[in-house]
Amino acid sequence: RSYEYILVSRPEPAVVLVTLNRPKSLNALSSPLFAELNQALEEADKDDSVSAMVLTGSEKAFAAGADIKEMKDKQYADVYKNKFLEDWGKINQLRKPLIAAVSGYALGGGCELALMCDIILASPTAKFGQPEINLGVIPGGGGSQRLIHAIGKSRTMELVLTGRMFSAQEASQWGMVSRVVGEGEGEVVKEAITMAKEIASKSQIAVQAGKEVVNAAYEMTLAEGLRFERRIFHGLFATNDQKEGMAAFAEKRKANFTHS
Numbered sequence: 001r002s003y004e005y006i007l008v009s010r011p012e013p014a015v016v017l018v019t020l021n022r023p024k025s026l027n028a029l030s031s032p033l034f035a036e037l038n039q040a041l042e043e044a045d046k047d048d049s050v051s052a053m054v055l056t057g058s059e060k061a062f063a064a065g066a067d068i069k070e071m072k073d074k075q076y077a078d079v080y081k082n083k084f085l086e087d088w089g090k091i092n093q094l095r096k097p098l099i100a101a102v103s104g105y106a107l108g109g110g111c112e113l114a115l116m117c118d119i120i121l122a123s124p125t126a127k128f129g130q131p132e133i134n135l136g137v138i139p140g141g142g143g144s145q146r147l148i149h150a151i152g153k154s155r156t157m158e159l160v161l162t163g164r165m166f167s168a169q170e171a172s173q174w175g176m177v178s179r180v181v182g183e184g185e186g187e188v189v190k191e192a193i194t195m196a197k198e199i200a201s202k203s204q205i206a207v208q209a210g211k212e213v214v215n216a217a218y219e220m221t222l223a224e225g226l227r228f229e230r231r232i233f234h235g236l237f238a239t240n241d242q243k244e245g246m247a248a249f250a251e252k253r254k255a256n257f258t259h260s
């Protein structure tokens with residue numbers, strides 16, 4: 001399938017790489033771009049031969065936000081009735097892990113898109129921010145809520161109210177990104193693909209279960225979350241991959257997971 005605003009490739013047999021490709025607008029996230037992104041990710045998620053996905057942009061911009069030119073003349077009645085940006089939520093329905101490889105600008109909706117991913121790796125060139133306040137609005141793609149969980153209230157409040165950008169280094173110190181990779185063009189995508197390949201060597205069922213329980217922590221109390229985790233853990237004893245993984249350990253050989 002060919003897309004207009006994204007590129008989709010298979011850098012590894014079990015890894016799909018989606019590259020935002022609207023360079024003239026610094027990957028501004030227009031509605032047509034987001035529709036393509038959702039379609040590509042949903043397809044990868046459904047494909048049994050795919051185990052993990054990587055999302056990236058260009059060296060200059062992961063994404064400079066929602067498309068301001070598309071938004072600027074919209075009225076409340078339009079955005080409310082037509083559920084403007086509601087399809088951004090589809091990213092959260094994905095079962096398989098999605099890794100963001102961020103270089104350059106990740107602003108507004110671009111920062112929020114990175115935060116919707118399961119893991120973020122940053123290039124030293126990454127510049128994050130929620131500059132919506134400069135446009136007379138606020139984050140609308142989950143930025144305020146997800147940043148709180150990632151970096152705490154005071155920093156979130158500062159960033160949302162001043163709109164200032166923050167560096168890869170800051171994002172890493174604050175725990176918003178897993179780590180800052182080495183310098184060098186393409187390094188962050190390479191690292192993300194290596195990580196995706198590593199995840200792809202595991203049981204897809206166990207990986208999916210791991211993602212599900214980690215995400216549950218956002219919505220449950222500790223007691224509920226612990227019970228949920230234990231039940232999902234118990235459930236994995238019904239899989240061939242649990243038998244294979246534990247047998248392989250006992251026999252001192254590498255596990256050969258069949259995702260069943």
Ligand code: HXC
Pocket residue numbers: 024025026028029064065066067068069085088105107108109110112131132135138139140141142
């Ligand atoms: C539409 C955008 C854009 C955006 C950049 N462009 N960001 N178009 N929407 N979000 C376009 C510019 O208009 C310009 O087009 C081209 O991309 C290159 O951008 P420049 O500004 O010339 O580049 P530069 O001087 O290098 O500055 C880079 C920048 C700046 C600092 C990232 O572009 C910028 O501030 N962009 C806006 C960032 C922002 O406010 N994002 C939040 C959006 S609101 P032309 O045609 O002039 O060459 C948002 C809300 C999300 O995301 C809520 C719901 C999810």
